[in-house]
Amino acid sequence: MERRGQAGTVGASVFPCLFAILLAGGSPAGCAGDGGSASHGAAGTAGKPTLLNDIVDAEAFVGGAEVAVIGFFQDPRSPAASQFERAAGRIAEVPFGLSTSPAVLSRYGVSANTLTLFRRVDNDRRDLDMNSEDVDAEKMTRFIRMNELRLVTEYNPVTAIGVMQSSLQLHLLLITDKMSPRHPERMRRYRAAAELFKGKILFILVDSNLKSNEQTVSFFKLKKSQLPALAIFNTPDEKQDVLTLDEVSVERVQDFCNRFLQRMQKVEPRLSVRTSLCLSFVASVPCTQSAGSGQATGSLPSRRRTRTAFALEKRSRPLASACGPGSPAALSGKKVRHSKRDRVRDSSLHWHNAHSHHPYAPGCLHDGCYLL
Numbered sequence: 591m592e593r594r595g596q597a598g599t600v601g602a603s604v605f606p607c608l609f610a611i612l613l614a615g616g617s618p619a620g621c622a623g624d625g626g627s628a629s630h631g632a633a634g635t636a637g638k639p640t641l642l643n644d645i646v647d648a649e650a651f652v653g654g655a656e657v658a659v660i661g662f663f664q665d666p667r668s669p670a671a672s673q674f675e676r677a678a679g680r681i682a683e684v685p686f687g688l689s690t691s692p693a694v695l696s697r698y699g700v701s702a703n704t705l706t707l708f709r710r711v712d713n714d715r716r717d718l719d720m721n722s723e724d725v726d727a728e729k730m731t732r733f734i735r736m737n738e739l740r741l742v743t744e745y746n747p748v749t750a751i752g753v754m755q756s757s758l759q760l761h762l763l764l765i766t767d768k769m770s771p772r773h774p775e776r777m778r779r780y781r782a783a784a785e786l787f788k789g790k791i792l793f794i795l796v797d798s799n800l801k802s803n804e805q806t807v808s809f810f811k812l813k814k815s816q817l818p819a820l821a822i823f824n825t826p827d828e829k830q831d832v833l834t835l836d837e838v839s840v841e842r843v844q845d846f847c848n849r850f851l852q853r854m855q856k857v858e859p860r861l862s863v864r865t866s867l868c869l870s871f872v873a874s875v876p877c878t879q880s881a882g883s884g885q886a887t888g889s890l891p892s893r894r895r896t897r898t899a900f901a902l903e904k905r906s907r908p909l910a911s912a913c914g915p916g917s918p919a920a921l922s923g924k925k926v927r928h929s930k931r932d933r934v935r936d937s938s939l940h941w942h943n944a945h946s947h948h949p950y951a952p953g954c955l956h957d958g959c960y961l962l
Contacts, residue, residue: 637679639688643709660687664702670720705759718900758792766818809949
């Protein structure tokens with residue numbers, strides 16, 4: 591028995607800059623699949639970084655794994671390199687490489703004491719500056735866990751950051767029970783389908799048993815009795831579709847994705863009518879300041895213009911760098927202290943997220959607030 595939901599949009603958008611993450615104390619792996627799907631490729635002894643002497647070695651190393659990490663150093667005996675080796679020992683399923691070659695550093699456009707994570711799923715990379723004394727093995731590990739997106743990534747409070755910041759804006763979610771005896775076979779077929787849409791769609795696994803995922807399940811108006819189910823979500827315009835399944839098959843996943851892609855191709859990418867009108871309005875109104883008067887001239891009062899421009903800028907503002915995946919706040923895993931005014935604001939955000947405006951909004955904030 592299967593139910594197909596109509597593609598549509600939901601209410602007001604909740605941009606990533608308003609997204610709250612519950613960073614767990616542990617470091618759950620971002621890998622989903624048959625007992626770990628990381629391809630170690632050119633990786634050497636587990637826990638010990640592979641020495642990359644030239645560009646050929648480095649390119650082969652990066653191309654041989656779904657996720658690969660390279661530490662670029664000038665001195666392999668530096669404190670930062672020592673912390674890097676400690677981090678390598680903590681994440682056995684991710685291959686680590688180390689290079690001190692100026693040619694390799696130049697090839698990847700990095701400076702010394704930089705950790706770079708390469709991932710194949712969206713052909714993207716993430717850099718972490720290790721020059722700060724605050725960046726230790728613990729924070730390197732957290733940085734890698736947050737950004738190690740794979741062919742199929744299991745959604746959890748740590749990988750959520752990488753999911754939200756992926757260059758792939760179309761996400762396919764398999765919402766299923768990981769405890770089911772059919773789970774291994776479902777994952778095998780789901781991964782096979784993911785290979786067909788590599789670089790186009792980010793495939794995500796959502797375990798319906800986790801309480802923290804209840805918000806995601808309810809966002810797509812699904813009940814546990816209707817699972818397993820596929821849910822596809824386009825982050826820019828929030829268009830979505832849902833398909834409940836008797837069982838997962840490569841053909842069914844492929845057909846579901848292709849139909850959604852075809853519908854999207856018929857719609858011209860454009861700004862919302864409201865945003866377009868606001869942008870046109872602001873752009874058409876001159877706003878210059880008279881010499882010595884301190885007053886803005888033009889038909890739109892300066893205060894109103896400032897508020898309008900600020901609102902538009904706020905809507906389109908990307909994630910603040912101070913709270914991004916490489917920021918000290920995000921890597922530390924420490925709870926954020928808020929003033930009374932901030933707590934009121936966060937309560938409002940909690941209510942907003944709880945009313946299902948975004949599939950990745952957590953169900954609660956009281957366990958620990960980590961604002962991006």
